[in-house]
């Protein structure tokens with residue numbers, strides 16, 4: 262392992278006819294992270310995961326898993342990777358433990374002599390040891406999903422790849438799976454987990470990548486993704502005309518706040534209808550994005566100083582940092598689901 266990355270892709274692409282389901286994706290997943298693979302439904306997450314695991318051929322690009330080229334080194338790498346992609350098919354009238362025995366014996370890489378102990382340990386890791394003898398048809402959805410993860414843990418793994426592991430679960434099942442992912446990461450396994458829910462990734466993950474329409478639009482530590490959001494200034498003044506001139510002179514593009522006094526949203530895709538000017542009792546609310554790339558840098562305190570210097574009366578001034586939610590909605594479009 263030279264790159265220090267558990268997963269690395271370069272220019273990874275997959276076409277279905279004319280459609281680019283995955284379009285030149287460069288993923289970099291560091292070892293030891295819980296990496297959230299975030300994006301709305303249909304953005305290309307499952308297709309990417311299938312290519313990572315050698316379940317689908319790439320149209321272009323490369324995949325390196327645990328330092329080894331895929332799919333060339335598939336047989337050497339896959340025993341070190343646990344995956345929950347389509348969910349294994351369980352026999353409903355066999356117990357959880359019996360199902361794991363069956364699945365483990367179907368794998369060519371496992372050692373039969375240690376099977377009993379490994380099944381027991383995997384059930385224990387996902388908190389199902391008490392339900393080991395229970396038939397799977399009596400399991401809740403959350404228990405079935407945990408059994409699927411137990412199946413991925415039947416051998417020691419360096420990397421776990423989980424595709425939407427909380428999909429279809431009730432809040433209790435969702436909590437169970439989230440806690441499980443966190444505890445697996447504590448034990449040192451790199452976890453790559455896809456989700457269409459920002460809140461979920463926010464709660465479980467240390468890092469994230471964001472997919473939108475087949476393209477990777479952001480990735481990195483969650484703390485950095487939060488920092489990368491834009492900053493807005495919100496100014497309330499009875500001297501709107503003069504204030505606009507000052508802001509424009511500093512290289513900022515002033516817009517008008519909306520009728521409720523909320524700032525105009527910047528950075529969102531979609532048509533930008535001109536906002537009607539409405540008289541406000543306290544004066545005009547002007548919103549301007551503070552562009553971090555401006556040279557020399559413009560600080561909020563510089564803006565206030567210039568406004569006051571020019572005799573602009575300031576009734577209100579606020580610095581607003583775009584939330585992670587705002588940022589991801591801006592990156593992926595309005596269809597992005599932030600709930601739960």
Ligand SMILES: Nc1ncnc2c1ncn2[C@@H]1O[C@H](COP(=O)(O)OP(=O)(O)OP(=O)(O)O)[C@@H](O)[C@H]1O
Pocket residue numbers: 277282300301302303304305306307308309425457
């Ligand atoms: N076998 C296929 N044949 C044709 N189109 C496909 C195929 N598999 C996926 N697609 C298309 O590729 C795009 C990406 O799908 P994908 O399942 O990878 O997205 P996703 O982000 O995992 O979404 P979801 O969470 O809904 O599964 C979608 O437009 C989908 O319809």
